[in-house]
Amino acid sequence: MFPRLNQHPWMTEDVALFREQVRRFAESEMAPKLPQWRAQGRIEPEVWRKMGALGMMLPELPEEYGGAGANVAYQLVVLDELARIEMPMKHSVHSIVAHYILEFGTPEQRARWLPKMASGEWLTSVAMTEPAIGSDLKGMLTRAQRKGDHYVLNGAKTFITNGATSQLILVACKTDPALGSRGVSLLAVEVDPPPPGFRVGRVLDKLGQHSVDTCELFFDDVVVPAGNILGGIEGKGFGQLMSQLPWERLIVAVAAAAVIERAVELTVEYTRQRKAFGQTVFDFQNSRFKLAECATMAHVVRSFVNDCTQRLLDGTLDPEAAYMAKWWTSEVQCKVLDECLQLFGGYGYMNEYPITRMYADARIQKIYGGTNEVMKELISRSL
Numbered sequence: 293m294f295p296r297l298n299q300h301p302w303m304t305e306d307v308a309l310f311r312e313q314v315r316r317f318a319e320s321e322m323a324p325k326l327p328q329w330r331a332q333g334r335i336e337p338e339v340w341r342k343m344g345a346l347g348m349m350l351p352e353l354p355e356e357y358g359g360a361g362a363n364v365a366y367q368l369v370v371l372d373e374l375a376r377i378e379m380p381m382k383h384s385v386h387s388i389v390a391h392y393i394l395e396f397g398t399p400e401q402r403a404r405w406l407p408k409m410a411s412g413e414w415l416t417s418v419a420m421t422e423p424a425i426g427s428d429l430k431g432m433l434t435r436a437q438r439k440g441d442h443y444v445l446n447g448a449k450t451f452i453t454n455g456a457t458s459q460l461i462l463v464a465c466k467t468d469p470a471l472g473s474r475g476v477s478l479l480a481v482e483v484d485p486p487p488p489g490f491r492v493g494r495v496l497d498k499l500g501q502h503s504v505d506t507c508e509l510f511f512d513d514v515v516v517p518a519g520n521i522l523g524g525i526e527g528k529g530f531g532q533l534m535s536q537l538p539w540e541r542l543i544v545a546v547a548a549a550a551v552i553e554r555a556v557e558l559t560v561e562y563t564r565q566r567k568a569f570g571q572t573v574f575d576f577q578n579s580r581f582k583l584a585e586c587a588t589m590a591h592v593v594r595s596f597v598n599d600c601t602q603r604l605l606d607g608t609l610d611p612e613a614a615y616m617a618k619w620w621t622s623e624v625q626c627k628v629l630d631e632c633l634q635l636f637g638g639y640g641y642m643n644e645y646p647i648t649r650m651y652a653d654a655r656i657q658k659i660y661g662g663t664n665e666v667m668k669e670l671i672s673r674s675l
């Protein structure tokens with residue numbers, strides 16, 4: 293129903309083949325286990341090691357760090373296929389951390405962390421948000437104080453994806469509070485085994501995305517080697533965070549495109565077999581018109597995401613296009629999910645139906661990765 297992904301120039305024959313492999317893996321190794329992972333609130337780590345062994349974890353890393361030296365299109369199709377089967381944004385956060393380390397890590401840091409991340413031995417997270425600050429990151433209170441050859445880290449983070457299942461957490465903190473955003477650094481904290489003073493708080497109870505652990509984290513006088521400051525220089529954290537945001541935002545848009553298409557496919561399938569008043573639900577003009585609208589939105593979203601992907605590959609994706617893609621595709625995702633769910637009637641309210649879970653899972657897309665209001669604020673500055 294939605295061939296456009298495969299029709300775009302960035303989807304070369306090799307990328308398309310890789311995508312088929314990922315789809316087979318996702319459908320056979322992940323989809324059947326998702327109900328159990330949802331019930332237990334976490335994904336079994338073995339699946340990441342299997343993905344790593346097949347080269348699907350971080351294919352875009354250079355070979356010396358355990359990747360395939362592929363371009364980021366390969367990672368985008370992984371994220372697309374996982375979103376399609378209702379995997380939450382767990383793997384995406386891991387890819388975001390990998391991009392930070394690859395881009396800004398010292399050669400020693402890259403060699404130490406990236407191979408374990410590519411093999412799936414390690415899962416990672418990034419901890420920016422705090423109980424009192426989210427959008428206004430400059431106000432963060434988490435503090436790392438240099439003492440000789442180490443830092444002493446103090447603070448609390450919340451809403452951290454993979455917080456209870458990571459082996460490495462990239463913590464945004466102030467190394468010099470007097471300097472404002474120029475005093476922010478990213479400190480890599482290795483938590484397997486957990487260092488003294490590090491504690492995972494509650495695994496938070498969410499509206500959707502139940503298979504992913506979203507957590508509170510606490511750091512009380514945690515000693516972290518000075519060599520774990522990303523890039524080896526203090527005060528670069530804010531710039532590092534900002535420079536990777538287009539990638540983070542495109543990831544949200546890719547997931548939106550995949551989920552919208554899946555939702556329309558599922559709804560067409562359902563309405564064609566569900567009967568009411570002696571005809572199928574699909575036969576009502578209202579249903580067909582709603583589905584026509586949703587299919588149109590799916591195509592337009594995919595075109596925009598394809599265009600952004602091509603520009604990312606060409607090195608010409610400007611931040612504003614990524615902000616636009618993030619807010620707009622996530623809004624469309626929520627709208628399409630609402631329309632599709634309505635066509636399922638009461639079954640659309642039952643958690644055993646994928647459309648119901650997809651509806652609940654979609655809502656966060658407008659909030660994380662920078663809220664949609666913040667995206668519009670940023671876009672407006674370029675006008």
Ligand SMILES: Cc1cc2nc3c(=O)[nH]c(=O)nc-3n(C[C@H](O)[C@H](O)[C@H](O)COP(=O)(O)OP(=O)(O)OC[C@H]3O[C@@H](n4cnc5c(N)ncnc54)[C@H](O)[C@@H]3O)c2cc1C
Pocket residue numbers: 385417418419420421424425426427428450451452453454498501506656659660661662663664665666669
């Ligand atoms: C499931 C989930 C997973 C997450 N994963 C992570 C993670 O892995 N790592 C991490 O660090 N964080 C994570 N987050 C946090 C997420 O990024 C923040 O929730 C988000 O940035 C918003 O921050 P906040 O919740 O503090 O809301 P606030 O910043 O308090 O915003 C509240 C409201 O005010 C609006 N607002 C704020 N500033 C402005 C402005 N300038 N103009 C207009 N409106 C504004 C917002 O848009 C929002 O509507 C996650 C959150 C969730 C729910």
